[in-house]
Amino acid sequence: MQKISVIDLHLHSHFSIPSSKQMDIEGIYNFAVRKGVNVLGTGDALFPKWHKEIVNEIEPCGNGLFAYKTINFILTAEVNLVFESRGKDRGIHLVLTFPDFCSVDALSRALNVDFDKSARPTIYLTAYQFVNLAKKINPRINIIPAHIWTPWFGVLGSRHGFDSIEECFEEETLSVTGLETGLSSDPLLSYSVENVRSFTMISSSDAHSPSRIGREATVLKGVEGYDDIFNSIKNADKEKFVFTIEEFPEQGKYFADGHKKCHYSKLGFTNNEFCPICGKKLTIGVWHRIMQLSDAENPSRFIKIPFIHLLPLRDVIAQAFKVGKLAKKVETEYNKGVEAFYNELNILVFTSLNEIRSVFPENIVKAIDALRKERVKKVPGYDGVYGKIILEA
Ligand SMILES: [Zn+2]
Ligand SMILES: [Zn+2]
Structure with missing residues (x-):
């Protein structure tokens, strides 16, 4: 039988959040093994203190993966791009993966950013400029827009997002490896929107604490090393990309429209975007946002890779x-x-x-x-x- 790789690329180290003390390599390992995840993103690879810690703990395998005891790691980081485009302020989170420490270091040097300030650095470049720079440094760096539908930092989110992937990445659109559905969406819902149908959907946990590791994940089989993993994802290779593990989108924190303070929520497509209790603007949820952009086609026939919902x-x-x-x-x-x-x-x-x-x-x-x-x-x-x-x- 071919080896199954259960991959969770998007997580955060103990430097991201003070309460996540157990998110050191050994802590991540312990929880991942019990969950059944065997390929993990390191998270926060651009953050100097974590970088120092992981250099000493994980061993390069020579194929772009790193070994720690019985599991593998991939160097990953999340960045926050802040820029203006089409007359709007944008804030977009991207997950990056790196084949080696050299490319992490080269990207840090090329960016004029104080990386000690935040484990998720803010970078003042347009998505096009950033991807162009990263790909020049090493074409094997992967770009995966994170939780694409979330209102605040999703590339297609309601607050600072775009209406299409192409509007955001312009001539670098084809450099995008895949899109992360995020916790409040799944591939079926996501493919309601025409302009994401050419991309593969992947899933990851965005975990800040160990118990969340693998709550969403990407499952491949028979893949050998870093490039094989990401080529299989990008090409939605059905021989190797088996399925994704999703939470039920309704469980996500931003599924319906609502106002937390007033305990008010609504699910339904109306143009009323104000809280009936306090009159403030509602936070528009993922479902509403997807329906806004949907072309009303039946999305099930556009699904590239099967998926399951888990608790x-x-x-x-x-x-x-x-x-x-x-x-x-x-x-x-x-x-x-x-x-x-x-x-x-x-x-x-x-x-x-x-x-x-x-x-x-x-x-x-x-x-x-x-x-x-x-x-x-x-x-x-x-x-x-x-x-x-x-x-x-
Ligand atoms: Zn994020
Ligand atoms: Zn309210």
Whole structure:
């Protein structure tokens, strides 16, 4: 059997957020192994202190990947591009991947930025200028617009985004390797919009804390090294790119329109963009934004790579027992499962219900079955508030 690579490119080190102390290489490794992710982005590779830490911990494999114990790392960073275009202020997040430390260092030197200031550096260049520069430094640097639909920093988001990928990247549009759907969208929803249909969708967790690693991921098989991974993604190679793991878009923090302070949300396409309680402007959610840009074609026929929706195993167990996620019972069952099947994704995706039944009580088996068949009730998230997915087991 060909080796399966479960890839999560977009995460952040412990330098991104003070509360994420466990996001050092060993911490990321420990959680990733239990989740079932075996290729991880380092995140924050442009941040000097993290750069220093990872140089000492991960070993180059010679094929653009780095080894740490049983898993691989890829050098990645997220940048915040701030520029003006078409009469509007823009703020766009990009995930970058690098084949080696040399290209990380060359890009840092080429940019006039104080990299000590932020683990997600702000760069005052247009998307075209930035990509052009990065590709001149090393054409193997990959450019992946992050969480493309989120209102604040998505390339197609409602606040500072564009109406199409081409408007943003101009003559460098073809340099984009793939687009990250983000937590509030999935490939089906995303392909409602005509101008993204030529791109491959990938998924990653954007994790700031270990428990979030792999909540979304990109699954390939039989890929050998860095270039093989990204060529397979860019070309949507069906032989190698097996599927993506998605959260239910409704669970994302920006799915519906809403105003957090007033606990107000709405899902539906109307032109009223103001909070009926306080009168302030609503934060327009991903669903609304996608419908604005949609050409109303049935998007399912444009899907290039299959995808599945998942919940974390702890959530599934907690729902099965009707207890909170932090309950002792949940931890006990979780550990039992991981001991038997090595990791979470084996349990949720790759193992038959009959095998699972030999380890777990029937209520958990039923909850996993409900998840696989997507028998769920959805309460959409809005304006920074997570949505809820309730299994109907
Ligand atoms: Zn971001
Ligand atoms: Zn309000």
